[in-house]
Amino acid sequence: MKKVYLDNASTTAIRPEVIREMTKVMADDYGNPSSTHSFGRNAKSILELSRKSIAKAINASAQEIIFTSCGTEANNWILRSAVSDLKVKRIITSKIEHHAVLFTIQALQKEFDIQVDYVNLKPNGEIDLTNLVELLSQEHKTLVSLMQVNNEIGTVLDLARVGQICQQYKALFHSDTVQSIGKTVLDLQVLAVDFLVSSAHKFHGPKGVGFAFVRKNSGLQPLFYGGEQEKGLRAGTEAVHQIAGMAKALELAYANLEIERKHISDLRSYLIERLEVEFPGFSINGNPDGFYNIVNVLLPFSAEKTAMILFHLDMKGIAVSRGSACQSGSIKPSHVLAEMLSVEDLKKPSLRISMSHYNSKEDVDLLIEALKSI
Numbered sequence: 001m002k003k004v005y006l007d008n009a010s011t012t013a014i015r016p017e018v019i020r021e022m023t024k025v026m027a028d029d030y031g032n033p034s035s036t037h038s039f040g041r042n043a044k045s046i047l048e049l050s051r052k053s054i055a056k057a058i059n060a061s062a063q064e065i066i067f068t069s070c071g072t073e074a075n076n077w078i079l080r081s082a083v084s085d086l087k088v089k090r091i092i093t094s095k096i097e098h099h100a101v102l103f104t105i106q107a108l109q110k111e112f113d114i115q116v117d118y119v120n121l122k123p124n125g126e127i128d129l130t131n132l133v134e135l136l137s138q139e140h141k142t143l144v145s146l147m148q149v150n151n152e153i154g155t156v157l158d159l160a161r162v163g164q165i166c167q168q169y170k171a172l173f174h175s176d177t178v179q180s181i182g183k184t185v186l187d188l189q190v191l192a193v194d195f196l197v198s199s200a201h202k203f204h205g206p207k208g209v210g211f212a213f214v215r216k217n218s219g220l221q222p223l224f225y226g227g228e229q230e231k232g233l234r235a236g237t238e239a240v241h242q243i244a245g246m247a248k249a250l251e252l253a254y255a256n257l258e259i260e261r262k263h264i265s266d267l268r269s270y271l272i273e274r275l276e277v278e279f280p281g282f283s284i285n286g287n288p289d290g291f292y293n294i295v296n297v298l299l300p301f302s303a304e305k306t307a308m309i310l311f312h313l314d315m316k317g318i319a320v321s322r323g324s325a326c327q328s329g330s331i332k333p334s335h336v337l338a339e340m341l342s343v344e345d346l347k348k349p350s351l352r353i354s355m356s357h358y359n360s361k362e363d364v365d366l367l368i369e370a371l372k373s374i
């Protein structure tokens with residue numbers, strides 16, 4: 001049975017070149033980058049070359065890249081320090097952020113008694129920028145936290161526009177770019193963004209490593225204390241092999257961006273065409289012109305089929321999801337879909353299908369055939 005992986009918003013397959021790079025570093029370059037002997041200096045050099053390469057990919061400066069263990073850690077760090085150290089009194093966010101942002105903000109709200117406002121959504125799941133401007137017109141030290149690409153429905157935020165708005169109202173701007181870095185071009189010399197977050201396993205790199213972009217002189221303080229690694233901002237011996245793998249993965253992602261984006265966009269269109277033919281009553285959750293690798297579909301099946309659909313597809317070797325991976329085992333409806341679907345539609349099966357350059361039309365055909373047999 002051919003296995004079909006269509007859950008690339010949850011995680012991605014590691015590129016072979018990345019595995020080779022990591023294996024080499026694990027075998028040969030095992031020094032501690034903080035050691036002053038040649039083994040340490042060698043590891044330090046890999047670390048700093050990786051930092052430079054990542055910074056170059058998004059046109060930032062190397063000192064603005066801080067390595068973390070994952071996207072969740074970077075989000076927690078930035079949001080917490082913005083409140084506890086930068087004295088942010090108010091956060092504007094949306095109800096469809098990833099839980100790494102939403103739950104962190106809820107915890108900070110309890111702990112620090114900050115004001116939290118949720119910006120309105122348009123019916124297609126996009127952020128209502130007019131409402132954002134209205135909210136920003138109030139006088140408080142504010143941070144805006146809005147993701148660039150939604151991990152469940154693939155709606156896209158205009159980062160440049162929101163950056164300008166935040167600058168105009170003197171608000172800090174944090175964006176969870178976990179789903180977009182490596183899949184779209186970002187130029188930090190142009191974008192008015194203070195903080196970004198990335199995670200290597202979303203762009204064909206290893207799990208358990210990510211980075212934060214932190215604009216120069218931000219004043220951010222560490223989340224935890226220990227060694228002087230990452231200029232004291234993130235204590236703990238750096239995972240050199242993971243970081244080298246992440247840098248390689250990002251380099252390859254941008255080197256192949258145009259060709260892979262075209263391949264995936266064509267597949268997405270093909271999938272939608274096939275769904276239109278085979279399941280005429282289907283609809284797309286979120287903006288049908290959303291990000292090129294994600295499509296979230298509401299299938300015209302009865303609510304009773306909701307619980308068994310993923311199981312049925314899994315039995316046929318097909319991996320898709322109902323929402324984010326962290327929730328897909330849960331029977332609770334997705335908090336993102338809950339913001340945009342009626343109570344009735346929420347009970348029906350919605351599937352998130354997310355593709356990579358490793359997918360083919362045959363994968364889409366196998367998915368369609370499997371759905372037809374339900």
Ligand code: PLP
Pocket residue numbers: 009010069070071072073098100147150151176178179198199200208209210324325
């Ligand atoms: N933010 C978004 C938008 C995500 O999709 C994910 C991954 O599921 C995360 C944050 C968490 O990243 P990590 O798995 O590196 O902690």
